[in-house]
Amino acid sequence: MAHFFVSQGRDDLPRWREAFSDARMCSAQQARAQAAYGDHVWVMSNIEGWTTLATTLSSRGAILVVLSYTPTSQEAFQALNAGARGYAHALSPAMLLQQIVVVTENQGIWLWPELLTQVVGSTFKALGGENALREDVLALLTGREKAVALAVASGKSNKEVARILDITDRTVKAHLGAVFRKLKVRDRMQLVLMLSQSESSLMDAD
Amino acid sequence: MAHFFVSQGRDDLPRWREAFSDARMCSAQQARAQAAYGDHVWVMSNIEGWTTLATTLSSRGAILVVLSYTPTSQEAFQALNAGARGYAHALSPAMLLQQIVVVTENQGIWLWPELLTQVVGSTFKALGGENALREDVLALLTGREKAVALAVASGKSNKEVARILDITDRTVKAHLGAVFRKLKVRDRMQLVLMLSQSESSLMDAD
DNA sequence: AGAAACATTGTACCGATGGACATGGCAACA
DNA sequence: TGTTGCCATGTCCATCGGTACAATGTTTCT
Incomplete structure (x- = not known):
């Protein structure tokens, strides 16, 4: 060959x-x-x-x-x-x-060995094996934290999330802080990368 | 063994x-x-x-x-x-x-071969449509804008992108502004939601 | 030669974001 | 009756992010 x-x-x-x-x-x-x-x-x-x-x-x-x-x-x-x-x-x-x-x-x-585990993960994410993993991480969150996390993951700003959930934008930040800690991500971008590609609704919204 | x-x-x-x-x-x-x-x-x-x-x-x-x-x-x-x-x-x-x-x-x-074809086949099918669309939007960008956009879409901060591309963080902002205008998104979150469906990147990590 | 597009950097402004620390209400549970 | 966990909110502050206006240099095409 x-x-x-x-x-x-x-x-x-x-x-x-x-x-x-x-x-x-x-x-x-x-x-x-x-x-x-x-x-x-x-x-x-x-x-x-x-x-x-x-x-x-x-x-x-x-x-x-x-x-x-x-x-x-x-x-x-x-x-x-x-x-x-x-x-x-x-x-x-x-x-x-x-x-x-x-x-x-x-x-x-x-x-490439250094990438092996990561690639295996993300490849199977595309097949649906991801859902289990995603549900797992979401299971770590309380109801309110989950709501905030999903809203943020769909591209909403803190203010928008606050309006939607009818709470203060400060409260959104509090929940979000907890989400970051629990999921071990440093900001909303990492969160979106972790939770995207699912039923996270539309990004146009208003 | x-x-x-x-x-x-x-x-x-x-x-x-x-x-x-x-x-x-x-x-x-x-x-x-x-x-x-x-x-x-x-x-x-x-x-x-x-x-x-x-x-x-x-x-x-x-x-x-x-x-x-x-x-x-x-x-x-x-x-x-x-x-x-x-x-x-x-x-x-x-x-x-x-x-x-x-x-x-x-x-x-x-x-398992049957599984492998799923990886190679169905994933491609699933991402094919999005992919074409994604290539289309990326075609609107200049080389530098594309690089910045992809780096940002992979979760990097402006500062990190600047370090990777060896330019000022200010320049990153300039390119990013152009990207937002051209792709009609209002911030990096929308960008990640637009590009994260099928990844692609030429940049390295730290 | 001149226009147009691209890449780079600067200053300045202001809103958005995230962390630290603190408070209060409410429910479940030992 | 405390204790614990969840929810909500507040202030303070450092940093990040996005935009506006401006400038310089390089290609590239006309």
């Missing part, structure tokens, strides 16, 4: 050659044209439109691994969504690249 | 022996006592308290694979959260078990 490396610069080719003697470097167009079922395609996440390329190639049956100079759970999530079977650091040594191939060839998924 | 099978009945032992001649069947207690770093531990999801067992063993460095007679995405989620590296059907043939070992030994994750 062939190995295609889709990248911009050519700095990395030597290391890839070291890992796979038959490694070929190519553009996105070439990969699109030549990569076939069972081939390994390594795509750098800093090239333009890597997600669409990943999607088309993986749906064709190519084994796709995304490489990133700055791995993040978000990007890993995106890579998996695009059908990638692996996500690793762009500077991974040759031995690691070979190991990744062993895994992916055997129907496995390979993730 | 040893193979421990934690199960109730002994019906499955023959198949496991076929896959791994050194397979040992044992109770949860025995596994807890004997399994060491690098050992494979196969846990049936129908035994009492399998999640806690999985957590302790995997944190000890054992390679954990959860087997289930009725695989579901929820249970897979639980298993992976408990530190399992694999999740498969309890009746998987010997060859498949060996394949799983190849994957997990190489730091990979192995998921």
